[in-house]
Amino acid sequence: MTLADTFHLSFKTVLSYRLRSVLIILAMTLGVAAVVVLTALGDGARKYVVNQFSSIGTNLLVVMPGRAETSGAFPGAVLGQTPRDLTLKDAQLLGRLPQVRRYAPLNVGEAELSATNRLREVTVLGSNADLIPIRHMKLAQGSFLKRGADYSAQIVLGSQLAREFFPNTPAIGQRVRLNERRFLVSGVLAPQGKTMGHNTDEIVIIPVEQAQSLFNTTSLFRILVEAKSHDAIEPAKQAILETLKQSHDGEEDITVITQDAVLATFDRILHALTLAVAGIAAISLIVAGILVMNVMLVAVNQRTSEIGLLKAIGAPAADIRFLFFAEAMWLSTAGAIFGFLLGQLGSLMLRLAYPDLPAWAPAWASIAGILVALITGILASILPANKAARLDAVQALSKK
Amino acid sequence: MIQLTGITRIFHMGGQTIYALNRIDLEIQDGEYVAIMGPSGSGKSTLLNVIGLLDKPDSGSYRLDGKTVTDLSEAEQAQIRREKIGFVFQSFHLVPRLTAAENIELPLILSGLEPSERKLRVNDALRAFDLSDRATHRPSELSGGQRQRVAIARATIMQPTAILADEPTGNLDHQIGAEVIALLEHLHQTGTTLIVVTHDRELGDRAHRQLMLRDGKIITDKKHDAG
Numbered sequence: 001m002t003l004a005d006t007f008h009l010s011f012k013t014v015l016s017y018r019l020r021s022v023l024i025i026l027a028m029t030l031g032v033a034a035v036v037v038l039t040a041l042g043d044g045a046r047k048y049v050v051n052q053f054s055s056i057g058t059n060l061l062v063v064m065p066g067r068a069e070t071s072g073a074f075p076g077a078v079l080g081q082t083p084r085d086l087t088l089k090d091a092q093l094l095g096r097l098p099q100v101r102r103y104a105p106l107n108v109g110e111a112e113l114s115a116t117n118r119l120r121e122v123t124v125l126g127s128n129a130d131l132i133p134i135r136h137m138k139l140a141q142g143s144f145l146k147r148g149a150d151y152s153a154q155i156v157l158g159s160q161l162a163r164e165f166f167p168n169t170p171a172i173g174q175r176v177r178l179n180e181r182r183f184l185v186s187g188v189l190a191p192q193g194k195t196m197g198h199n200t201d202e203i204v205i206i207p208v209e210q211a212q213s214l215f216n217t218t219s220l221f222r223i224l225v226e227a228k229s230h231d232a233i234e235p236a237k238q239a240i241l242e243t244l245k246q247s248h249d250g251e252e253d254i255t256v257i258t259q260d261a262v263l264a265t266f267d268r269i270l271h272a273l274t275l276a277v278a279g280i281a282a283i284s285l286i287v288a289g290i291l292v293m294n295v296m297l298v299a300v301n302q303r304t305s306e307i308g309l310l311k312a313i314g315a316p317a318a319d320i321r322f323l324f325f326a327e328a329m330w331l332s333t334a335g336a337i338f339g340f341l342l343g344q345l346g347s348l349m350l351r352l353a354y355p356d357l358p359a360w361a362p363a364w365a366s367i368a369g370i371l372v373a374l375i376t377g378i379l380a381s382i383l384p385a386n387k388a389a390r391l392d393a394v395q396a397l398s399k400k
Numbered sequence: 401m402i403q404l405t406g407i408t409r410i411f412h413m414g415g416q417t418i419y420a421l422n423r424i425d426l427e428i429q430d431g432e433y434v435a436i437m438g439p440s441g442s443g444k445s446t447l448l449n450v451i452g453l454l455d456k457p458d459s460g461s462y463r464l465d466g467k468t469v470t471d472l473s474e475a476e477q478a479q480i481r482r483e484k485i486g487f488v489f490q491s492f493h494l495v496p497r498l499t500a501a502e503n504i505e506l507p508l509i510l511s512g513l514e515p516s517e518r519k520l521r522v523n524d525a526l527r528a529f530d531l532s533d534r535a536t537h538r539p540s541e542l543s544g545g546q547r548q549r550v551a552i553a554r555a556t557i558m559q560p561t562a563i564l565a566d567e568p569t570g571n572l573d574h575q576i577g578a579e580v581i582a583l584l585e586h587l588h589q590t591g592t593t594l595i596v597v598t599h600d601r602e603l604g605d606r607a608h609r610q611l612m613l614r615d616g617k618i619i620t621d622k623k624h625d626a627g
Contacts (some may be wrong), residue, residue: 005509016497309493312454313507313554314482316475393454397493 001319010326017299021331024288024295028335028373029342031285035369036343036361038281040350042274044359049266051358053259057134059101059233060259063094063223063240067253084248085219088208093243099227099236104131106222107211113204115165115176122161123203124178126211134226137200142172142187145207153210155183159191160201178206181214233258278365282372288335289376292328296384300324300391307388308396317389324385325378332377336370343369402428402451402562402593407460409446409616420446421457422616428595430561433588435604436597438613444597445566447613451595452485452564453477465561482511486555486563488584490570492547494539494554500546501526501535504553511558525553529583545576552583562593569603581606 001009014021065086091105107126112119129145131137144156155176162171162185174185183206192200212218227236237256245252300307310320343361350359409421420443428434428451436444449455450462453469462470469480481487494503501522508518526532529549539547548568555563565584569577581603588594596607604610612620 001510002512005512009509013497305493306495309489309495310506310510311478312452312481312487312489312493313510314478314480314485314558315510316478318475319510394449397454397489 001315001322006319006322006326007330010323011330013323013327014330020295020299021334024292024331025335025338027288027291028285028332028377029339031281031288032336032339032369032373033342033346034281034284035278035372036340036366037346037350038277039274039365039369040343040347040359040361041357042270042277043362043365044350044357046267046270046274047358048356049270050263053263053266055136057136057224057226057259059227059230060134061225061227061233061237061240062257062259063090063225063244064221064255064257065219065253067255084251084253086223086244086254087218087220088212090244090247091220091223093247094223094225094240097236097239097243099232099239101226101228102130102134103226104128104134104224105208105220106131106224107208107215107217108221109211109215111178111214113161113165113176113178115174118165120164122158124211124214125203125205126208126214127205128208130226131205131224134224137192138190140188140190141170142185144187144205152207153181153183154186154207156187156189156205157185158189158199158201158203160199161204162188178204179214181210183210230260233260274362274365278368282369285369285372285376288373289332289380292331292377293380293383296324296328296381297387299327300384300388303388304391304396304399307391308393308399311391311393312397321385321389324388325381328377328381328385329374332373335377336373339373340366340370401430401463401465402426403463404450405461405463407447407450407457407462409443409450409455410458419443419616421450423460424616424618426611426618428593430593431588431591433585433594433608434596435607435610436595436613437599437601437604437610439599442613443616444613446616448564448566448595448597451562452487453481454487482507483558484561486552486558486560488548488551488555488563488565488568490567492539492544492551492571494547494550496539499536499538500531500542500550503539503550504557507554507558521557525557529553543576544572545579548572548576548580549583552580552587556587556592560592562595563587565594565596567598568596569598569600577603 063086065084088105091103094100095103104127109124109126110121111124113122125131132139132144139156140159142156145154155178157165157171165171165176166174171185171188176183176185189200206214208220225236225240227233237258240256241252241254244254248254307320343366347359347361350357404424404426407421407424408419411418411420424447436447438444446455450457457470460470461468464480464484469477472480495506498506504525505518505522508521526535529552531546531549531553534542534546539550542550563584568584569580572580584594584596585606596603598604609621609623611618
């Protein structure tokens with residue numbers, strides 16, 4: 001029997017057992033679609049987080065006080081010391097490093113913003129002019145902390161605050177108060193929405209010196225540093241550690257995290273998550289494979305006398321075996337194709353429902369899903385096909 | 401030519417050993433018309449299955465056209481069934497989801513013939529067996545006589561040297577059965593060996609040679625001329 005005839009004959013069989021074929025193909029389809037949609041979801045989440053994290057800056061290093069230890073206590077704790085605070089002087093030292101393009105000291109607090117007749121609690125960032133380029137923020141109007149004017153009482157409002165407080169008049173040049181201190185609105189941020197869980201539309205930014213005085217502190221919450229290039233990130237990290245160690249009397253009591261490292265970690269975790277989810281979805285494919293085996297075994301029993309007849313008219317065992325293989329191949333191929341299409345449709349619906357989520361199934365997942373469907377389908381048909389091929393012709397013929 | 405020497409076929413049933421065939425020696429010339437008769441359980445179907453290479457004897461040797469076939473491989477035996485032997489069964493054994501034409505075509509598909517050549521030969525067969533207007537009908541849409549005609553067309557499509565028929569009229573009424581027998585006898589007249597298993601004495605008497613089996617042995621072997 002030729003290969004084409006084998007596939008043609010088994011295709012006819014698949015068509016004539018319509019309900020049975022539809023049900024197996026449905027099981028395979030759902031399995032493959034589950035792999036495609038779930039990996040689209042996982043990979044979409046990964047890309048979403050990575051994009052969010054990339055959007056907060058480029059070649060970014062974050063310096064924070066205290067030393068992150070994976071084991072043991074902070075060395076100073078044994079000696080009854082607390083880690084030294086980061087200061088403005090530290091930030092200025094970092095600004096002079098050759099690997100550093102710019103830096104922004106950062107203080108964060110809550111304060112009451114009031115103007116005209118309005119009053120509300122806002123998050124206050126204290127920083128310098130370089131915060132805007134480092135954090136990839138944009139100004140809608142005005143300017144932010146012109147150089148040389150760092151100590152003046154300027155304030156930049158988030159876009160939503162500007163709308164709330166000055167709905168009818170331009171915000172620039174208006175006077176506002178933060179906890180009874182007077183500030184002059186010098187700029188308004190462009191609407192950005194949420195990044196990393198902070199709504200930048202509802203914050204205000206003031207010069208870091210003003211913030212320190214407002215919150216009555218001399219320390220900094222963070223220092224944001226932008227390296228000159230991607231290659232400069234690691235040297236910059238070493239230089240920062242070295243510089244601050246010297247300025248802190250030889251004590252290495254700060255932590256520097258690079259955006260790159262955090263990004264890579266997120267990427268790894270979410271990639272592993274995607275793989276795990278794909279694995280779980282693949283189990284449904286295996287189940288579908290077992291279903292194929294079950295149904296093919298029933299088919300062998302149903303068609304016993306037919307198999308006997310094929311033997312009587314001269315079909316060798318190999319032909320009969322291949323007929324059942326081909327039948328399983330049709331079923332699992334159809335399941336794989338429909339599953340892929342359904343999965344793509346599901347991913348499309350995910351993207352429509354959550355436009356922020358780039359829910360595209362990665363190519364490897366689609367290919368793996370289809371391959372697993374084909375392989376389980378074919379493996380599952382080995383046992384029934386062999387059973388059919390080994391049937392005793394005389395007994396098979398005598399079965400009604 | 402079919403030559404059986406010392407063919408024995410044993411079945412084990414519930415601890416008992418049953419000799420379905422007990423040291424059978426038999427020679428059938430090409431073009432003979434043989435009826436195998438005997439009570440049920442006498443081994444007549446087993447003898448037909450051994451001749452048709454569907455069943456393997458436990459001992460003895462079987463030479464077909466001068467060649468020993470008992471120790472051929474499964475695939476080689478299948479090829480002999482395909483090319484030299486046509487089976488006709490009591491219960492027709494048509495594939496229910498294939499049309500009459502497709503059922504007749506099956507042996508041609510198995511032998512790997514070109515589709516265009518297959519179509520020609522199937523059309524010839526449909527015409528020869530008066531089934532042209534039933535070509536696209538499935539077995540469930542055919543009468544018993546038509547089904548058996550499809551089965552005979554299928555058995556002869558490869559132009560075998562021998563037709564083996566196991567109770568070919570067993571599921572048919574008398575008149576239709578007679579028509580089927582006439583068809584088979586017509587094939588015999590064109591030179592095909594015809595071996596019919598039956599317990600119908602009238603049918604058996606039509607053959608030119610009657611073998612009577614009992615308990616796996618040939619007890620009589622009568623020959624008479626056509627008529």
